[in-house]
Amino acid sequence: MAQNIPTYSLNSFSNAKHLSRQFQVEVFDANRHFKVSYPHRHDFFEVLFLTKGSGFHVIDSSKYKIEPNTVFFMSPGQAHKIEFSSDIEGYIFIFTSEFYLINKNNNNRLLEFPFFFTINQDNPPLIFSDGNDAKFLIQLFTQAIVVTTKSDSPNMELLRSLLDSILNYCASLYKSDEYELSTGKGHLLVKRFFQLVEENYQNNLSVNQYAEKLNITSNHLTQTIRQLTGRTSNDILQSKQILEIKRLLIHTNLTVTQIADQLNFTDQSYFTKFFKKNTGITPHKFRTSYSDS
Structure with a gap:
């Protein structure tokens, strides 16, 4: 039987109580299982920060090595599959454009980041060579998880602010062939x-x-x-x-x-x-x- 590439919405990756939300932020490890198949596409954005473990992440036709303190970025429409070791650890923040842009006057804000909708269709991961950079990003993800889990009605503005800090901090360190183009x-x-x-x-x-x-x-x-x-x-x-x-x-x-x-x-x-x-x-x-x- 022919197999096509399924496209999943954010709800496929969210816990039951979060189905009405346009985001999900949580710990990423080998125990994180949802009823999805690989490879697949998303109709949302993803930031995957891996702090431990090994393996490979295939995004479209590019294969990237997983190593500690690596951040992967994905835009809607990209196809990917991931293979990782049993000791994988990290964080993941998935979100819709509506969630991020709802209070922003510039509706193209997401396009300003060099790792989303890349011009050359290739978006290599960000690898932290400085442990302090990784520690700071861990703090941002951890705080976002705390805000999300401590209440059934978390502070959306605070979460958007934390996401904005994650994206801008990564963008300040991200290097790619099109970085100058993006500015x-x-x-x-x-x-x-x-x-x-x-x-x-x-x-x-x-x-x-x-x-x-x-x-x-x-x-x-x-x-x-x-x-x-x-x-x-x-x-x-x-x-x-x-x-x-x-x-x-x-x-x-x-x-x-x-x-x-x-x-x-x-x-x-x-x-x-x-x-x-x-x-x-x-x-x-x-x-x-x-x-x-």
Whole structure:
């Protein structure tokens, strides 16, 4: 039977008394079990801070090593699976955009962080080399858990403030190829475009249609993207298609034909040629080589 990648809402990871909430913060260890399967996607944001243990965390087509004092970040739509040792320990904060942004005038605030909706579709973890940094983050997570568990009606503003401190502190230490891009002129437009592509990739929208959603001209969108990324809008749309194909090849047992149909490729031959042109190998060889590695 063909297996697709399930998408889970925050309620799938929340305890019964928290079902009405738009967040969950708690200790992460080997005893934390919910009725979900791996790999899967989320429709929410996640910050996973691991203080002990080992293993691997696969996010989309990137495989990252788990080691003490490592923070992983995930945006809605990303596919992932995690394998960890029995002594794994840490903290996890999952939340919806509504929870974080409800009192913020700038609705694009989450896009300002360099580890959410990343331009190059790769968001490596943050690894603390300084023990004091890890201790400070532990304090923030611990305080958030205390606020959540000591009352059936916790202080939401305090929790949002603690989450904001966690995100900003991590952002101040985070290093990536696009860090300067995330602070440059027009970067929010580019990241918003990436967010829209993530939300609409199965609809095969054109550059003009994305520009309409952003209330700008297609020329302005194309010029801004080229200026800040060195890439064309069409190149980014094609890269998203390749990424999604890789996700399905890696994380499901859907046949190549089924994947082509799901992503609205009407021609099987063109689908294979499209993938090979962009990766150098056929979908079948990519799946085999990834499994072997």
